[in-house]
Amino acid sequence: MPTAKDTPPNQSDQAAARQVTAPLAAVTRRRFMKGILLGSAGLAVAAGGTFAVLRRSPVDQLPVPDGIQHLSQSEYHLFRRAIEVLLPLAGSALTPVSEVPVLANIDAMIGTLPAHIRKDVASGLMLFDNAAVVSGWHGRRFVDLEEADAVAYFDRWSRGSVIQRTMNTVIKQFVYVSYWRDPKTWPPVEFDGPVSDRWGIAYLGNAPLPEEADA
Amino acid sequence: MSASILSSAIETKDETVQQINQGLPVVQASDVKTGRLELTADVVIIGSGAGGAVTAYELARKGLDVLVLEAGPYVPSSEFTEDFTESLETLYEDHGGQANTDGDLLVLQGRCVGGSTVVNGCVSFRTPDFIFDEWHRDFGLTDFTSASMAPYFERVERNLSITENGPHEIARHSQIMQRGAAALGWSMKPFKRNIRECALTGHCLSGCKTERKQSMLVTYLPWAAAHGARIHSDTQVDRVTSEQGRATGVEGRVIDRHGKHVADISVKAERVIMAAGAVQTPVILQRSGLGNDQVGRNFACHPSMYVGARYPEPVHPWRGAMLGVYVDEFMHPDNGGFILEVGGLGIAELCMISEPGTGKPFVEYMEKAAHMAGIVTLIHDHNVGEIRWQGDHKEILYKLSDKDFPSMLASLKAAVRLHLAAGAEEVLLPTSERLSVTSVDQIDAVIDRLSNKPQHLRMVSYHPQGSCRMGTDPANSATDAEGRLRGVEGVWVADASLLPTSLIVNPQVTVYALANYVADRIG
DSSP: OOOOOOSOOOHHHHHHHHHHTHHHHHSOHHHHHHHHHHHHHHHHHHHTSOSSOSSOOGGGGSOOOTTOOSSOHHHHHHHHHHHHHHOOOTTSSSOOGGGSOHHHHHHHHHHTSOHHHHHHHHHHHHHHHHHTTTGGGOOSOGGGOOHHHHHHHHHHHHTSOHHHHHHHHHHHHHHHHHHHTSGGGSGGGTOOOOOHHHHTOOOOOSOOOOOOTTO | OOSOOEEEEEEOSSOEEEEEEESOOEEOGGGOOSSEEEEEOSEEEEOOSHHHHHHHHHHHTTTOOEEEEOSSOOOOGGGOOSOHHHHHHHHBGGGGTOBOTTSOEEEOOBOSTTGGGGTSOOBOOOOOHHHHHHHHHHHOOTTOOHHHHHHHHHHHHHHTTEEEOOGGGSOHHHHHHHHHHHHHTOOEEEOEEEBSSOOOOSOGGGOOTTSOBOOGGGTHHHHHHHTTOEEEOSEEEEEEEEETTEEEEEEEEEEOTTSOEEEEEEEEOSEEEEOSOTTHHHHHHHHHTOSOTTTTEEEBOOOBEEEEEEOSSOOOTTSSOSEEEEEOTTOSGGGTSEEEEEEOOOHHHHHHHOOOOSSHHHHHHHHTGGGEEEEEEEEOOOSOEEEEEOSSSEEEEOOOOTTTHHHHHHHHHHHHHHHHHTTOSEEEOSBSSOOEEOSGGGHHHHHTTOOOOTTTBOEEESOOBOTTOBOSOTTTOSBOTTSBBTTSBTEEEOSGGGOSSOOSSOOHHHHHHHHHHHHHTOO
């Protein structure tokens, strides 16, 4: 697997992160937290306990690579599983995930988020992971779902409440953008990328001053 | 002062003007070496986009001492990257993340020297006649007719090389849609665009690297500078100052690209032109406590959807002129009140516009990326939104209204129908869940299931407008019929905030013409 970036977040990371989290960033914080709290309360009631981690997972014991700087352990494993579910590229013509630093890109994008949005992203990710225990009665967290169940889980959230639709979009966009922004993914789909310099197109400069009748 | 300015002297009747052939003389944050800038001018213009640049040129060539303040950075064309994700960071408001409070409508605006004209798709429409009729009927704006505004339109069209797309500018995705429109018997026309010798790179939304797009960056701003206008970038105006009911200037801050506060700035000027765009202009006025209660109200934005479809043959939607043709069959409100624009897009955008499904369906969708083509819908939305400064942040309060939802659905149905007539195998709806149509008989059943609720439709606005409406009645307008802000002397509005109703069509030419009209009335 490609290693995580150890350089400071760059402008491209920041832009990608802002774009991906725009739905989340604009939802008023009170509304978002209300949705999270309602979701959490539902989970707690259904599970008959508190909303602290509802089910332990084997992945809780797995380490996170050294290069990951911004994702928590649970977030790292959530995105690792989400990449497997969202980008099943084996047998396709697309560039294998193993050749693209998708997780490192997500980590870098997450690192550029303003603190208040970062907090909402963390809350939303926690809800997404844990709600699988009761949502659809899977009885296990998202990170432990079988592929078919994980796909169904995403699809159910795409039709759910505002918060569910938002998190479905945000998680998918983090994964998709982190993959497709890498130029290595472009040749299989014949995307040209930047062309002006490559094609040697001349610069025209500024337009000439208009000839004014009253000048 | 920025480097690489090439210029040459030109004789005019009254003066020798230094034509600026390449680049712009801009005072940037990196040029500021003091903690406080105190400047004076005859006119201070807030914003350097369509409204600000035109007023700057028109007033500077009259001999007024003009100062333009732009909140965004100065990015010369040579630094454009043709990478949309990077361009969002450097050239767009809120780094491309500006959205309404529901989070389901991205509001894309340029935030750089040249404003949105740097990152638009060059589409150039005159204001439709029936829009002028609405302005006359509902807002008493009798001076605005196609005939009275024709000299303004002709002037900007000449200055900005606005011509109809030639055959070579009709890319593959547009050719396919021409096929569909012909099969349906719908009226479809080539766009007019403000461009010289289009290089057909398809990267309009990332700025035109080789200066073919006739944005303000390469036209009115260098012309204004040639007539002595001064331009400052990285300069965020906090408020317009006033005394005893008269504007006295502005106060603000110089902030570099990394968010560092470099200096405070104050400008003394008897005339202040608000041209920061339909989101920022009302925000600045509200921070200043100026204007009546209409400032910020009546916001509209042409909520758009990008309707993508897969075709049996390769289309390569990123190749060729980004915008080639449009359907005007339904433009008049009596016929539906929407238009369909055939638009290209890049790979990053392609994975964000639709929901093709999870896992394998997404992979299959992206494997066929080169076979995708898209249609942008634009509707004549009602002015139901509001821009509000909330003390430490702005809010764009805009929900797709129930009055406009039928138009959205009608435009969506028409886009799907056009795709299918053009030979599409599958049309993906711009919704949060996977919804697609593969035959005409499915259209009503699938689309009529949609409901008007947040985060259901994926919408983008490229045309915020109307938040400082002009009109003759103070009860429903923020400015008078000549752009003067009500309640204070010496402040004019000269950007898309002025538009009393939404236009249906892309607004840049209307804004250029209105800015010129307003400038002609400033002594």
